[in-house]
Every structure is written in structure tokens, then in C-alpha cells.
Amino acid sequence: MLTESLTKRLNLRGDLNSKTAIYDLSDMPTTFDFAVFCVIAKTLGAEEVRFVYNGEISTRKYPEDYAWRRWANICIPTCRLVGLKYSLGPLVNGFTHWYHYGCIEGLYKELNRVELLKLPESISPKDGEYVTVTLRDSIRNKWRDSDIPSWKRFIDLLRSDGWSVEVLGDCEFAPMSIEYRMSVYAGAKMNFGSSNGPMALCHFSDMPYITSNMIPRHNPGNAAERLKNYMAHGGFPYGSQFSFRNPKTQLIQWEYDTFDNLVKAYEWWKNQD
Secondary structure, three states, rough: OOOHHHHHOOOEEOOOOOOEEEEEEOOOOOHHHHHHHHHHHHHHHEEEEEEOOOOOOOOOOOOOHHHHHHHHHHHHHHHHHHEEEEEOOOOOOOOOOOHHHHHHHHHEEEEEEOOOOOOOOOOOOOOOOOOEEEEOOOOOOOHHOOOOHHHHHHHHHHHHHEEEEEEEOOOOOOOOOOHHHHHHHOOOEEEEEEEEEEHHHHOOOOOOOEOOOOOOOOOOOHHHHHHHHHEEEEEOOOOOOOOOOOOOOOOEEEOOOHHHHHHHHHHHHHHOO
């Protein structure tokens, strides 16, 4: 049994003896937040995700056609990555919960385990040693996008150090298949990126990562402060690291993605044994 405080943090509700996790498409987003939901659901004993659809899919973050595209490209493959079956239709008996980073951290601390995403069977066929850089360029919340000039300088530095660099995007206009993205991440020596959806694939797997810019420097209408408070309220305040991470190859760098900060994170990695 989970403690009352964790149950409240998870906002866990419904039939907790069910093996079906409920994901209501009319309200819950078809973003990489779904990876967080899946990891929690699997850890709680779910065997299937029921995508509840009664004629409406959430369009709070992007148009309906984008929502369905991301459902097919993100949600369905992520079910397979964590070992969950899935179905689509009206509400059935089951349980549901929130999908904050703090929910997973709290779950791990209480159970001393968490069901991570499985690595792909086929690793990237790319030749030689390489690193990846994942940049955010979204149609929404543009203030959270990557600092492209800083990243370009950083990529030049990586290449001058002899690294082959694979630059991957995070854009609704040109979605990349989860299977391909995972295979590239899995074969890389390091996966760099500013805070964006796809980095969740690294956060909840054994793949290496350094994620920067969790709270962007841009702050329109105090949006950055609201994001900071939102993450703290969800149980993952500024400066947090996952307790289940590999401390030598997995790091959340909360600082802005300036060139100097990116170099600092790179030096941290190079100095690991």
C-alpha cells in the first residue's frame, strides 16, 4: 500500500486493484508527459492503458490533427517501450493519476524501484562514436525554446573535440518516430539537450543524458516563475535529480542553456571516471 501522502501527490484515484490505467484523451495531453504516466502506471502494476475517447481529444496545446499525430507517434510506441498493452474507446474500469516528475521521484523513494523504459533491440546503425543534441523549437511556449546561438557554438566545440554530433529536433511540424529516436539515443556516448519532451526518453531509461535549461531565462508574464513553482508543487523542485539516475552519466543541469553553462556540463561529463 502506498502512503496517504504519496497517493495524494500522485492524485491516484479509481479502482486501484485494476490492471488498467486510464488516460482520458479529452483532458490529458498527447505529449511526452505520457512517458511519465506510463512509467508510473507500470510501476503501480498496470498491464494496459485505456485511451478514453468519447469524440473529443484535447486541443489545449495544439490543433486536433497534431494531437492525433502525436498520439500515434508518441503514446502508442511509448506503451510498447514500457511493456503495456493499449486500447481506445469509452471509459472502462481502471485507475488514473498525474504525470509530474515529482510523482516518479516520490514513487521510487517509497517503493525503491521504478519501471524504466526498455532500450530498443536494435541500436543506431551510425558508425563510430557520437553524441546527440536535442533542440526545442515548438509551436507553443516559445519562451522555452533552445538558445540556438549558444547551442551552435557548443556543437562547434564538440566537433572540434572530435565528436560526431547528431542534431535532433523537437518540433510538432516534423515528428520523429520514437523507435528511431530511441535507437539514436541508445547508441550515443552522451545525449545533450535543453529541456524538451523527447529528453524524457532518457530521463526514464538507462541512456546517458545532460539536460539543461529546466527553467528558462525568458520570463514573459512570470511564466518561468510559474513553471518553477509548478515543478516544486509537483515534488521536483529546482535543483532536483532523480534518485534512480546513474550519477556519472545522467544529469539535469537546471541552469540556462548558455554556452558557458553547456561547457560546464560537458566538462563535468569528461571528468567522470
